[in-house]
Amino acid sequence: MPQTITEKILASHSGRDVVEPGELVNGRIDLVMCHEVTTPPAITMMKSIGVEKVFDPSKIVVTPDHFVPNKDIQSALLAKILRQWVEQQGIEHYYEIGRHGICHALLPEMGHILPGTTVIGADSHSCTYGAFGCFSTGIGSTDLAAALATGELWFKIPASMKIVVEGTIPPGVFSKDIILEVIRQIGVDGARYMAMEWVGSTIDALSMESRMTLTNMAVEAGAKSGVIAPDAVTFEYLQQKPHSKNKSFAPVYSDADAVYARTVEIQVDRMEPMVALPHLPSNGVGVSRVAQDSITLDQAYIGSCTNARIEDLRIAAQVLKGRHVARNCRTMVVPATTSIYNQALREGLFEIFTDAGCAISTPTCGACLGGYMGVLAEGERCISTTNRNFVGRMGHPKSEVFLASPATVAASAIEGKIADPRKYL
Amino acid sequence: MTGRAHVYARPHINTDEIIPARYLNVHEEAELAKHAMEDIDADFVKRVKPGDFLVVAEDFGCGSSREHAVWALRGAQVAGVIATSFARIFYRNAINNGFLAIECEGFCGETSPGDEIEVNIGTGTITNLSKRKVYLFTPIPDFAREMMQVGGLLEYVRRKIERDKNKSHSA
Numbered sequence: 100m101p102q103t104i105t106e107k108i109l110a111s112h113s114g115r116d117v118v119e120p121g122e123l124v125n126g127r128i129d130l131v132m133c134h135e136v137t138t139p140p141a142i143t144m145m146k147s148i149g150v151e152k153v154f155d156p157s158k159i160v161v162t163p164d165h166f167v168p169n170k171d172i173q174s175a176l177l178a179k180i181l182r183q184w185v186e187q188q189g190i191e192h193y194y195e196i197g198r199h200g201i202c203h204a205l206l207p208e209m210g211h212i213l214p215g216t217t218v219i220g221a222d223s224h225s226c227t228y229g230a231f232g233c234f235s236t237g238i239g240s241t242d243l244a245a246a247l248a249t250g251e252l253w254f255k256i257p258a259s260m261k262i263v264v265e266g267t268i269p270p271g272v273f274s275k276d277i278i279l280e281v282i283r284q285i286g287v288d289g290a291r292y293m294a295m296e297w298v299g300s301t302i303d304a305l306s307m308e309s310r311m312t313l314t315n316m317a318v319e320a321g322a323k324s325g326v327i328a329p330d331a332v333t334f335e336y337l338q339q340k341p342h343s344k345n346k347s348f349a350p351v352y353s354d355a356d357a358v359y360a361r362t363v364e365i366q367v368d369r370m371e372p373m374v375a376l377p378h379l380p381s382n383g384v385g386v387s388r389v390a391q392d393s394i395t396l397d398q399a400y401i402g403s404c405t406n407a408r409i410e411d412l413r414i415a416a417q418v419l420k421g422r423h424v425a426r427n428c429r430t431m432v433v434p435a436t437t438s439i440y441n442q443a444l445r446e447g448l449f450e451i452f453t454d455a456g457c458a459i460s461t462p463t464c465g466a467c468l469g470g471y472m473g474v475l476a477e478g479e480r481c482i483s484t485t486n487r488n489f490v491g492r493m494g495h496p497k498s499e500v501f502l503a504s505p506a507t508v509a510a511s512a513i514e515g516k517i518a519d520p521r522k523y524l
Numbered sequence: 525m526t527g528r529a530h531v532y533a534r535p536h537i538n539t540d541e542i543i544p545a546r547y548l549n550v551h552e553e554a555e556l557a558k559h560a561m562e563d564i565d566a567d568f569v570k571r572v573k574p575g576d577f578l579v580v581a582e583d584f585g586c587g588s589s590r591e592h593a594v595w596a597l598r599g600a601q602v603a604g605v606i607a608t609s610f611a612r613i614f615y616r617n618a619i620n621n622g623f624l625a626i627e628c629e630g631f632c633g634e635t636s637p638g639d640e641i642e643v644n645i646g647t648g649t650i651t652n653l654s655k656r657k658v659y660l661f662t663p664i665p666d667f668a669r670e671m672m673q674v675g676g677l678l679e680y681v682r683r684k685i686e687r688d689k690n691k692s693h694s695a
Contacts, residue, residue, distance in 0.1 A: 123667050140551045148682035173549035222677055225533040225591035238589035239617035240551075245681045252676075253667070272638050286532060321586060323612055353558055379536060405603065468545040468588070489538045489587060491563040492545075 101354035105261040105294040106328055107375055112217045113254075118220045120258035127492060128158070128246050129233075132220030134202050135163040137240045139180045141221065142163070143446040144244035153188050153249035162194040163184050165199045165464040170471045192342075200436025200462045203227040203315060203404035206306070210340030210435060214350040216328040219246055224486065226317040230310040231337075232329035232350055234294075237318060243510040249337075251287050257294045257323045258360035259353075264301040266368035271521035273414070274309035275406055275484070275504035277365065278316045280375040283383035285363060291321035293360060296353065301367050302327060307336040308410040316486050319380040321387050328352050338392070372520055374482070375502035378490045386448040386507055386519045394501070395427060397511035398481040400493075401462075401505055402433030406484035409439050409446075416448040418509035418523045419455040425515025430457040431473050437462060457512075469494045482511045526653070527575035527603050530568065531594045533632055537564060538587035539582055539614065543596040558597030565659070574601035577641050581607065581632045585614025594621050604643065606650060606661070608632050609639035619668045626650070628661035640665055652656070 100117045102110065110117055113124035119478065120494060133141075138161070144495040153159060154214075163181055164175035194205060203224050206212055212234035219225060222245040228235035238252070238292045238372030262281060270286045281381070283290070295317045302310065310327050317325030327333075329350045337343040374389045376382040399405060401415050432452050434440040440462060442451055452459055467485040475481055475494030488500035503511070506520035513523070541564040542554055550556065561568035578597065584607040585593055594617045597605065601649065606622025610633070618625035626652055635641070639654040648660045662671070674680050 121542060123665075136548050140591065144678050148678055148685070150685065171549065180588065221589060225589075232657075237587055237589040237613055239594075239613060239620060241591060241677050243678050245620075248681055248685070287586060288609070288611065291583065292611070296553040318587075318613075321583065321611055405694065468540070470548075471543055474546075487538075487540070487587060489540045490651040493542050 101356040101358065103294065103296060103353045103357040104232065104351050105259055105296065105324065106256060107255055108158030108215060109254060113312060116359050118256045120246060120256050121448045122256045124254055124256060125251050126217055126254045128219055128250055128252055129216035130218045131159045131243070131244070132202050132206055132218065132222065133159060133161045134165060134222060135167065135177045135181045136428055137221035139177050140240040141244040141247060142180060142184050144241060145248055146204060148248065153247045155179065156188050156190045159190050159247070160192040160206055161198050162200060162202050162205050164462070165468070166470050167199065167463060168461065173239040174379055190378055191470050193315065200439070201404045201407070201464055204408055204439065206439060207231065207311065208340060209309040209339060213348040214344065215348055217298070219252060223318045224315055224321065224423060226313040227311050227404060229317070229324050229326040230307060230314040231333055232327060234324055236324045247480065256499060257292055259294045259296050260290050260293055261362045262297050262369060263362060264297065264299040264366045265488055266301055266366050266369050267519055268301060269370060271372055271506060271524050272367065272370050274305055276366065276370060276373040277514060278313050279375050279380065279383040279502065280370060281314065281363065281520055282320050282381045287319060287379055287381045287517065288321040290317065292325055293322050295320065295322045295325045297325065297327045305331060306410060308408045312405055316380065319486055320337070328365040337418045339424035342405040343428040372507045374507060374517060377488050377499040380486065380488060380502060386517070387400060389517045390519045394484055394517045395480065396511060396515055396517065397428065397479040398473065398475065399424065399428050399430040399508050400466055400473055400481055400485065401486040401508055402431065402435070403485040404435060404465065405434035406505050407421040408441070409442050411484065412443045415505040418452040418506055418520055419457070419513065420451045422455055422513050424456045424462050424512040428512050428515040430512040432457050433460045433463060433465065434502065435462055446472060455471055458496060466493055468492065482508050482517060525575065525603055526640060526642045527577050528573065529577055529579045529635050529637060529641050530572065530637055531632065531637045533581050534583035536586050537584050539585055539590050542585065542589055542593040543590065546592060548592055551564060551592060551595065553595045553599030556596035560600040561597040567637070567658040569600060572600050575603045578602055578605040579632050579635045580605060582609045583611050585610035589613045591617045593619050594623050594635045598623055606631055619671050620677035623670045626661045628659050631659050647650060
């Protein structure tokens with residue numbers, strides 16, 4: 100029976116030859132990602148059922164990221180609980196402040212994510228890791244406790260949606276624009292419960308960084324996971340990363356006649372940069388239309404697990420170089436991980452950002468979820484490289500978030516209103 | 525079980541609205557309950573009574589994986605959520621917590637705030653007592669029902685570990 104990459108991975112991890120969408124299986128977990136917001140409740144739960152030790156400390160990667168450096172006393176306690184638990188369990192892969200990063204950027208860049216594996220994270224954007232050809236999904240704290248205790252978790256086999264992307268991406272358009280276009284077409288629940296599998300010549304030509312932006316936002320279409328088959332680009336990336344260098348793994352590929360619940364085809368040759376208007380990621384419109392409306396801004400934000408990798412910062416810097424952000428639009432750059440931060444510093448990007456009047460912060464999820472370091476006041480408007488523009492997402496319930504690529508956010512910062520990046524590139 | 529309906533007919537009510545991220549630095553249910561539904565309805569916590577139901581439309585609970593959304597509602601003593609459909613992580617978290625989450629097409633549109641609702645898991649029906657109308661809801665999967673009966677995934681896992689231990693002792 101023909102199988103998709105997702106079905107094959109879940110079958111091999113649940114002792115099965117084949118699985119079908121809708122079936123429930125108990126899957127073996129190869130890697131668990133933990134951060135400081137959702138893990139402390141799971142630690143308490145494990146204790147409550149009498150489990151003293153995690154199933155395998157070498158299969159757990161931990162970083163605080165949401166509210167660190169500690170936002171307040173309560174957040175400090177969460178980070179402390181996480182740290183103490185790591186020590187007590189003998190978990191080696193722990194990234195303390197100074198080496199830390201936003202989990203979904205950090206795990207891939209350290210080489211923890213391998214093709215053909217199963218990964219779970221107690222965070223909805225754990226679907227990001229699927230860019231490496233693994234099955235990866237976001238779960239809650241109870242799931243996390245169960246997986247940490249047993250190394251297994253129940254899964255309903257998702258149906259797959261195939262997204263075929265063809266053509267050459269025009270200048271000023273990036274993978275963020277592609278995912279916003281796909282979500283515009285299918286809606287925020289268009290892929291509910293499904294695995295979104297990306298194929299096509301455009302995907303083949305994308306870097307791992309750009310691919311991760313696509314799989315990162317699978318959850319914004321309601322999907323369980325996003326996945327891209329591993330190829331030479333994947334292998335080259337893995338060979339450069341500390342924990343995957345010289346490693347072996349078993350890549351898996353969809354059969355040519357595998358069954359898909361739906362196929363969506365996107366032609367990118369004539370695409371334009373996209374902006375998702377408040378308050379849903381599916382409210383995408385072409386930037387040329389929005390730019391006419393003179394939508395004035397209070398803040399521009401370049402950060403998050405979606406778009407704050409080195410490639411994103413380079414593009415933003417290219418737009419901002421020799422220019423200055425508008426007086427009305429405070430602008431923040433938050434590199435996703437410590438090593439991206441260091442790389443940007445070495446490449447001279449920080450000088451470009453500070454000369455342009457941007458504030459730069461150490462990695463944190465912070466403002467993306469309205470936690471801290473860039474929260475919006477009532478009535479304020481922000482254009483952001485993040486992933487969600489729900490009501491109240493970045494602060495006050497009456498604030499507004501517009502989602503766009505780093506280039507569009509940088510261009511908009513310069514003009515103090517939503518702007519087309521193509522004239523700056 | 526019987527309770528009053530709190531109706532929110534807008535689709536895609538997300539976890540940021542159910543429990544805003546600014547309160548995620550705690551995870552005690554009683555504390556989270558004080559802010560349940562705060563960004564969509566600041567008065568919800570003042571009106572909600574133990575055993576009440578949330579009646580909502582499509583894709584309820586989309587967005588973040590925070591189980592705090594389920595805990596906040598349970599902490600507010602909400603008996604369950606009746607939705608046209610659920611986003612997957614919220615639904616999964618509800619099952620894992622043994623928290624009642626029912627999918628019922630058409631119910632939200634025909635229910636008014638304050639209607640008295642009776643849910644019968646055994647017969648698979650919801651009765652709107654105020655409007656004297658009965659609805660058949662999408663059957664809860666056996667697995668989810670089993671999870672609800674034992675009280676959630678944790679208890680399910682605890683029993684499994686216990687069984688495995690006993691097996692290895694007797695072997």
